[in-house]
Amino acid sequence: MITQTRVVFRRWDNGDIIALFPDLEEGEGYCLSYEHVGQHGGADYRIVHDTKPAKETEYDNLFEELSSIGYNLRVIKHR
Numbered sequence: 272m273i274t275q276t277r278v279v280f281r282r283w284d285n286g287d288i289i290a291l292f293p294d295l296e297e298g299e300g301y302c303l304s305y306e307h308v309g310q311h312g313g314a315d316y317r318i319v320h321d322t323k324p325a326k327e328t329e330y331d332n333l334f335e336e337l338s339s340i341g342y343n344l345r346v347i348k349h350r
Contacts, residue, residue, distance in 0.1 A: 275345040278337070280330035281322035288330045290337060292318060293347075305337060319349045 279291045287306060295303035297313035304314035327346075338345060 273343050275343050277347050278318070278342075278344045279347055279349050280325040280333065281319060281349070282325040282329055283322055288325050288333045289314070289318070290330070290333055291318065291321065305333070307333060307336065323350065324332075 277294050279293060281291060282291065289306075290305040291314060292303040292305075297303040300315065302316045303311060304318075305311050313320055317325035317331060330346075331332050334344060334346070
């Protein structure tokens with residue numbers, strides 16, 4: 272069985288997309304995140320309050336980039 276990684280895609284006001292991995296801790300109180308520029312880093316999951324949900328057409332390039340480096344993603348929505 273292939274393990275899937277849960278991911279939440281969010282959009283900044285400037286249109287950039289960030290992927291948040293709520294199950295992958297990146298330091299105390301932070302989750303792993305990924306953006307085209309800067310790539311992997313830690314992010315406070317509360318960033319969801321500063322961003323908007325990304326539509327599939329907005330995050331598809333980032334989804335493909337993450338898939339190409341080995342992620343098997345399961346997209347979830349922030350509640």
